[in-house]
Amino acid sequence: MAIATLEQWRDLYDLADQLKERKPWQRFEDIDLIQIKLPEYREAFTCSIMGKQEFCPGISLHYGIEGYSDVVMLMESGDFPVPSTYVMGDIHALTCYYGDQEELDDVQMQRIQELGRSYQGSMDWTYFLSFEPRYSPSDLSLEEVKRCTLVFKALIRVLDCLQEEPEKWPDFENKEILRATILDTGEMSMESILMPEPFPRYKMIELPEDLKQSLKEKPIEDLELALDLNYLFAPVHDPDYDRPLNPLVLMAYDLRTDFIVHAHLLALEDDEVECLIAMFMELIEEIGRPAKLYIRNPTIYYALESLCYQIEIPIQIDALEELDEIYEHLRERI
Structure with a gap:
């Protein structure tokens, strides 16, 4: 640089x-x-x-x-x-x-x-x-x-x-x-x-009808699932890049059991929405449809809003403050 x-x-x-x-x-x-x-x-x-x-x-x-x-x-x-x-x-x-x-x-x-x-x-x-x-x-x-x-x-x-x-x-x-x-x-x-119209900021994913039907047929489980994307703001120095990386975490968390269902540290080349959709479908396939989905991140909300409506998963916007302590622990370990 x-x-x-x-x-x-x-x-x-x-x-x-x-x-x-x-x-x-x-x-x-x-x-x-x-x-x-x-x-x-x-x-x-x-x-x-x-x-x-x-x-x-x-x-x-x-x-x-x-x-x-x-x-x-x-x-x-x-x-x-x-x-x-x-x-x-x-x-x-x-x-x-x-x-x-x-x-x-x-x-x-x-x-x-x-x-x-x-x-x-x-x-x-x-x-x-x-x-x-x-x-x-x-x-x-x-x-x-x-x-x-x-x-x-x-x-x-x-x-x-x-x-x-x-x-x-x-x-x-x-x-x-x-x-x-x-x-x-x-x-x-x-x-x-x-004010000019902005460039579309959020991606919306449309799945094939047969795949949506398959997800809709999965049973509803006693799971209150929180999905979140957040940066750790813990600089990671990599010699391949001329500035430190800021780790981005994709997390799925069960609010009823206080258990991390899934956590993924995205690579620089990963698309966060594609990773989100893949993780969400995998969780439904393995566990079933959650009784309710909690979200605070607009990237996640707009990516999943239509899909969740079609496969009958209610979405609730929530501050999810219980996740902040988890991110703090992750930040300290990097």
Whole structure:
């Protein structure tokens, strides 16, 4: 992985600190989206400004339609009691945080010292993380530093323009977003547009009729089955990859007996929905249909909703807090 020079990091930190001085989270909710189209990139960046709700302030960048769809998924994740470990583990994002000193790792602390930066107090320390599904949050690569630098330059222009011309403020409450376009000449245009349709985020599997009929004929057993997908956020270093892996676990759990029926650590090349369907059908074949299925993860819910309706397995959305302790034990063992 190509690494940015100290001077390239200095430019990025200068811009990030200029944004921090403007405190955009005092005016923006994290769902008030700004899209920035740069001449250097084919697709736009979607910017989300965090911190209005007294959480850690920051700015996240999401590239292209895939990144925008991740933002929509984050906005809609409140419909399910899905843990933040899954939500944050399954997105593409470049994020600048303004946090506390203890949140920084040794590399980030050393870089700040080398840059001669001075931060003090809570929610003041500037640091960056790159998020990618199946990988642990990592330091920015050279390309990612370049992307953040260009976007932050444009974002500062956008914020200053909104300060001077408040009539350009979008109607965020009615599903508008602000789109800023930087031309090759350096000129910038801004317009309010309706939120685009996201890329389909969840896969839905349709089984052959004979297979669904076979599953439907299996007896209903005294089993309250919980199915879950979750990231462990315990970095696994593999020399074949240039960033640490973030283990993704597929789990089936019997809530009545407090027993793990099945647990599978997905490989990087595994498709989680295909693994889910295969495991679910195998459990029904071996044990029978569960009396009720408990789910908190939207990926699982949308993959199984239609099938469960057709084979008469009731689904209930539940926080499944009893699973969190199991994941903690798994995390400690990796």
